[in-house]
Amino acid sequence: MxxxxxxxxxxxxxxxxxxxxxxxxxxxxxxxxxxxxxxxxxxxxxxxxxxxxxxxxxxxxxxxxxxxxxxxxxxxxxxxxxxxxxxxxxxxxxxxxxxxxxxxxxxxxxxxxxxxxxxxxxxxxxxxxxxxxxxxxxxxxxxxDPYDALMQDYEPGAVAADMAAMFDAMRPGLVALRERCLAGAPAPRLSGHFPKEAQLTLAAEIAGAFGYDFARGRIDLAVHPFSSGSGNDVRITTRVDEADPFNCLYSTIHEVGHAAYEQTIDQAHLMTPLGSGVSMGVHESQSRSYENQMGRSEPFCGWLYGRMRDTFGEIGVGSEREFYRAVNAVRTGYIRTEADEVHYNLHVMLRFDLERALMRGELQVDDLEAAWNDRYAADFGQAVDKPSNGFLQDVHWSVGLFGYFPTYSLGNLYAGCLMAAARRDVDGIDDALAKGDPSPATRWMGDRVQRFGGLREPVETIRHATGEAPSAEPLLDYLEAKFGDLYP
Incomplete structure (x- = not known):
């Protein structure tokens, strides 16, 4: 000993x-x-x-x-x-x-x-x-492969070939779903002015509802929202656009998902090798389930519609259903962090292929902007209008996080598995979400995933929580059901 x-x-x-x-x-x-x-x-x-x-x-x-x-x-x-x-x-x-x-x-x-x-x-x-x-x-x-080696910093055990196979399997269904959605009736948009301080006040209220402990955290502003820290000092950031409150509110919920994971880890693991989330894929499963499968669900949107009107007055949409459609609008856009659930993984695939080529020496930095713009035009059907909407939009490459991007899609896949299991195990999740209360689902996440920190390897973490091996099927089934209803 x-x-x-x-x-x-x-x-x-x-x-x-x-x-x-x-x-x-x-x-x-x-x-x-x-x-x-x-x-x-x-x-x-x-x-x-x-x-x-x-x-x-x-x-x-x-x-x-x-x-x-x-x-x-x-x-x-x-x-x-x-x-x-x-x-x-x-x-x-x-x-x-x-x-x-x-x-x-x-x-x-x-x-x-x-x-x-x-x-x-x-x-x-x-x-x-x-x-x-x-x-x-x-x-x-x-x-x-040096790229495989770098990936281990973010997702131990993952290899690029498996990620590429996952993307190849997901891409056809996502592209087909996107085309169906874009051919449907366009979703409504919010209108009005959404003052910065009012957005931040509502964001803090929502963060608390999702379980963020302000005694051990704080919310600040950053160019690119992120969560930082572990244990008893876990800080998050968000950003504000006074014409688009969803940017602030859903960035906040997303980062609270990361922060809740860190804040819920068993205190006995504090300052030990198990005192942080086991991987970025598992981490992202928390933020994406909080942001999308809870925060963008129809029941929660019904509650949020009322709080938005209380806070901002008329917001340009006249019913809970129309608000739900606005929150989940499928539109081709430039920015990954603002992308809808249908487009999001396509953004990640683009970055995965480019950074893998950079690390293998198959793509030079001087050619990166052109390669990005060509790939974006091919995948999304429109030209990049300015660098901040193109290869300059993400902070990751500036700080050397090569191998990180594929964990975003892996997190979506894990989130699909976890939320399917939570709904199987817990009654009344939607009834609570309709009251602005995500706690039945977040408690399940805390008990099945978060409290263990790094105790188990990533895949085993998901298997232990759900009783099944991770699979893309729950995510794809969820997307088909949700967006098939929104864009019949």
Missing amino acids: TAYSDLMDHVRTTQALGSVAGRLGWDQETVMPRGAAPQRAEESAALESVLHARRTDPRIGVWLAGAEPADEVGAAKLREVRRSYERNLKVPAALATEIARVTSMAQGVWAQARSNEDPAAFLPVLAEVVRLRREEGEALADGD
Whole structure:
């Protein structure tokens, strides 16, 4: 037990320092002065050098050799420590430090380039990020696919070939459903002015209804909404468009799904290898089920329609059903985070193929914008009108998150499985949603998924929660039923 306890003491301090690094990232994307970016890059690099040294400390190997787990939890902790240790040993310290420095700087460059519609200002630093992450992927891959190696940071056990097969299986049905929806009667649109403060007040009310604990969190504004932190400090961000309140409200619900996962993990796992969500695919299953299968459901939309009218007055639609149609309108659009459920996975497929090509050296950064625009026109039938609606729209590549995008679609697939099981197991979900109360469904998620943190591997997490292996069928059945009703 001495080896085990010594190892866990070491890991606890490393986890705490990792939380501090995460807080630096939150600060950078919310309130940090723009002029602080070069200094923040050096701070992030310095902290990463400390973290990398701790994660590759030779004593970890000795402790792992002598540690004896007492139970399933102990065995899972050792599994995660061993995975991290073996992975980090393959990445030179200088490379890990340089990635932290460059990606910290690149995030600010991306934000400014996006604001100015200036791709040329972003491409040089993006080329450096791609070079560094490709080098990391090659170091991790040991001769195998570097993209597969990078994916392990976000979805342990996943491989690109399986993701590509999943997309190939999903694409025909999604395209056919999209064509049927676009051929139908267009959905109504909201109209009016939706003041910023009123949106944020309603967003906070909805966040609380979905279980977000404000005593251990807060809501701020960011260019690209995100959730940050774990345990007892879990922060979310949203964004506001005074002509489109759905952007704020549904971004908030989405990020609350992520945050609720982190806030609900068993406190015994805090500052241990199990103290965060097991993977980004499972994480995304929470945010997508909260946002879409609960938040965009007809019962919840009926409640939200009343709250919208209470808050904003006349909003341009005259009934709960029309409001439900407006919330779930199927329209071809540029922005992934604003995409309807039918189009969303098509956006992810585009990014998956492009970033995989970048990491394999089959696509060069200077050609990325043209490749994006050509692929978007082919998949969505319209031309990209400006860079912020094209390849500059997402923050992910600026901060080096190559291998992350496919987990969004995997999360949709997992969400389909989980919500089908929740509806099988829990009576009255829709009755509660009609009162603005998602708690019957969110409690099920907390009990079956969230409280376990990283105890089980991703696929086993879904299997344990639902009793079945993950499959795309529940998601596709849900989409066909929902949008077949909305666009008969």
